[in-house]
Amino acid sequence: MTELDITRILLVDDHPMMRRGLRDLLELEPDLEPVGEAGSGPDAIRLASELEPDLILLDLNMPGMDGLETLKRLRDDEVDARIIMFTVSDDQSHVLEALRNGADGYLLKDMDAEHLVAQIRQAAQGKLALSPELTMVLAEAIRERPKTSTQVQASSLTKREKDVLRWIAKGQSNKMIARKLDITEGTVKVHVKRLLNKLGMRSRTEAAVWVVENQLL
Template sequence: MKKQRIILVDDHEVVRLGLKSLLERHPHFDVVGEAGSAREALEQVESLKPDVVVMDIRLPGTSGIDACEQIVSQYPNTKVLMLTSYAEDEMLFSAIRAGASGYVLKQIGSEDLIKAIESVGRGEALLDPAVTQRVFQEVRRAVKEEEASAFAHLSQQEKHVLLLVSEGKTNREIAKNLFLGEGTVRNYVSSILSKLSVNNRAEAAAYAVQHSLREYITL
């Protein structure tokens, strides 16, 4: 098996020495370089073309996140694993947006770190279990916001009308249910189609189901 070429980036020499000692005991790892700053890391990556960069977030000068973004952009075959003491959401999501393939905390055990580097080297994405739940929470929150924005231009009454349209109700049935005139319902339906940029009731109904309209109805 080809050895994974690794560069270690941390501004603490003792940390780098400890990591190097650990990783060099692994038969499939080759620590080809070390750096104490983002600038040095970029120089090392340019000259050594490693498979994986194990990098701290907090570095003197340019941050590890900014360095990660540059590395991923310029050297797409090089994967970046963020190894940090910080579990703050802002840093986690900034690292993900910067293109990091993995994010693990320094409290990780030695065997788990080795598995993390192997996973990232294979092109897999990996998150420390301590932060995984927060990522899922953020994803769910973003989905909810997107769904809610899908109906942002509709009034509450229009949402009620659309919900009944999605249930297959006719204009007469909707009018009876909401105590409205049929003409008023027709106007509401026309307005809804226009605001949602759909062509007919069937498309409007599908849109309502797709974006979970029922969750955004105020009774």
């Protein structure tokens, strides 16, 4: 029997009832584990550092430090968890800004519970989580994606860096990459942070797209 790969999730929303509902929903799933709750941006940044979750479900509209600013701060702090914006806003500018600043997904709060869980699992597997009605916005985000990373040539990466990138592109968690490469999870985290800095990227999703574009798979 194979070991179940658990996705540890931090819930960030300024409404306690929303956090409670999400926690109750996720606790029903054997592979999804809510490990913490934050009601503000500063609390989210602190808990992300303390708990090191695999995934952060982040509300957009919060008083004080909003979700976009929190997202930027998390990426500036080199938090490598997958981050999904979870909001009522389908404003195109919000979607684009979130994706450009390192979000791994953008989900609307009016989606049904089953679909939400499926999208969270998709993000946990390294894929982009996106509400269906936002697909055209994603296409525009990809077209307008900053090209700073193209200055880095695939040939400049070490063999180990390419190995890590390939597993990222296949949606593997740090834990699974460590097993595949027979190194520690801490070493994988160091590699991932260095790679994102080297490529000028803010999320694993961007890195996965870069791997496909450069035919490294």
